[in-house]
Amino acid sequence: MTLGLGADSGDGREELPGGGTGELPRGWARATLAELCDVNPRAFDDEPEDGDFISQVPMAAVEAETGRIDASSQVRYGDFKKKSLTRFQENDVLFAKITPCMENGKIAVARGLLNGRALGSTEFHVLRTLGAVLPEYLMHYLLQRNVRTNAEQNMSGAVGQRRVPRPYLEALEIPVPPLAEQRRIVTQVEQQISHIEAGEDALAEATRRVSDLRSSIADTAISQHSESPWERLQDLLSEPLRNGVSAKATTDGTGIRTLTLTAVTRNDFSPQFTKVTSADPKRIKSLWLEDQDIFIQRSNSAELVGTSAIYHGERNWAIYPDLLIRVRVNQSRVLPEYTALALRTNRILFYFRQNARGLSGSMPKIDQAMIENVDFPVPALHQQREAIEWVKQQEAAIDPLAASVSEAQTESAELRAALLNAAFTGTLVPQDPADEPASALLDRIRAARATAQKAPRKRTQRKPRSAPPGQEELPQ
Incomplete structure (x- = not known):
């Protein structure tokens, strides 16, 4: 197993392997998460009894970008132990793997768990450190926006269900100080x-x-x-509602300019809120933006789902992602600007948020049928x-x-x-020269893991899942 330690550059700092990635201070090392953590451990270190109560942590219980977690909800372990939920314990690091939770920064250290253990959303990766990295240090590293941007570029899957794969996370290298x-x-x-x-x-x-x-x-x-007269939006459309496309961000700057959810949240359709993706040109012919297109977020946090904004700009400037739904109206009956006003009224926002669906722990979603059924008064065009x-x-x-x-x-x-x-x-x-170099601790952990791998292991039969991965969640 290679820990990726740097070579001494002669000035007290270590050069990163591969070059071009900067230097490490003396005493630091670089290692992958697979070397530093048990990634997605299948069990607790200490299995609870069936009658024990432990915390339940759906996705909504992890705040975006703050590292804070609400572990106040609880379940009886015996009622849920056979379900394919994510098991984690005190001091584990939670990393939301699904879009848009990962991009939003739902990453936290599990703290304050009832009896030190919890069941949570299947959309968490769990990182249990082996001792060479502090959970808080790892959490803050992963919360960096550039780290999340790179993880987004390596997501797999499609149709609004893209996830950071485990192999990517295991191979992620981070700097490790003493x-x-x-x-x-x-x-x-x-x-x-x-x-x-x-x-x-x-x-x-x-x-x-x-x-x-x-x-x-x-x-x-x-x-x-x-x-x-009040009209349903369905009867005012010039063409059917349309979801966007899910595409992987590119790393070389080539591809198709694609909106991000933030463009709608901040009501700002600028290059700041776009990314370049590998969207298939054959699939996006009908997804290019046109002036006065309205976009609604079909999935986001509870307070943002249903948020909408109207685009004013040149045609074919960008396409839009799968988590947005485009609205184009018949302008002989209703003006796009007037429709956009109606969609951001408190009454319609409340309707979206109250009717948003989603498995517990996942992001709430609205669908095209919900949007089509909204109604609002439609006066004459001059009154609009x-x-x-x-x-x-x-x-x-x-x-x-x-x-x-x-x-x-x-x-x-x-x-x-x-x-x-x-x-x-x-x-x-x-830096303190008296600190034990990170390489020394990493070497001991590497040796201990090698010894543990040689020891005979008791074979256990794997229990079948009660639901497909990512589909079973905790009740609210």
Whole structure:
């Protein structure tokens, strides 16, 4: 087994194998997750009794990008032990493998588990460290946006069910400082992140207020025409609703420009919120964006599912992903801008969120039938134009606030990225020559694993799954 240790460069730092990836500080090593962790262990270290209560952790219980987990829900182990749910225990690292949970940063250290154990979503990879890497250090490393972007480029599967495969995660190499230095890094990272999060909490509240203001403005504009005939969206379409396509991101910058979900969440159709994918040109002829196309998120977190936005821009600028549904309306009956206003009213957003379906622990989803069945008042076209103009005048007052919030969010993300980059390149905290080199601990772990592999193992019959992988989840 090769640990991928660097060679001394002569100045106290070690060059990374392969070149071009930077240098490691003295005492650091580089190792794969397969060398550092037991990836997706099949059992607990200490099996609970049937009558024991343990935590249940659906996907919704892991916060995006914060590393926090809600382990307050519990189940009786005997009622669920035969189900093909994910088993994990205190200090395991959870890594959401499915889109969009992984991209959103649903990664956490399992903490505060009832009796130290839990059953969770089948959409988690579980990393149980072998001692050479701290769970918190590993979690913060994986939470880096560039790490998640690279994982996204290596997802497999299609049709909104793309996942990070286990072999990719096992082969992922990370820099490993001495254990004592990892503790110093984690302490400093968490101190600094607590300050960043305080600002981010304020920004999140400001974002919610801006969103609420926009919805309230839309509510007022649409309710003014409540006496007009009400129409179902299905009867106002110029063509059937259409999902996008799921395609793998490319690494060389060649391919098809494709929207990301953030384009709709932030109501910003800019290159910042696109990626280049390997979408098949033969399958995407009808997926190119046109001016005044409306897009609805068919799957996301509970607070974002059903979010919509209207595209204003040049034709054929990009395509859209499978997790978005495109709406094109008959403009002789209803204007796209007016339809977009209706779709972001609180009444329709509440309808989407209340009716979103999904197995417990997975992201809630809405389908085309739900969208087709929404209804709203449709006045004459000139009245629709008046409503649109009134909304633009009202929103002009909050646009500067929205722009400043967006700018601050970008700066906060850059600050967090810079902090983590410093942590994992050895510049956040000083090195201590007295620390045991990471290579020494890794060598001992390697030797112990080799010895364990030679020992005779008791053969056990594998229990059949009660449901296909990824399909069985915990009840809410």
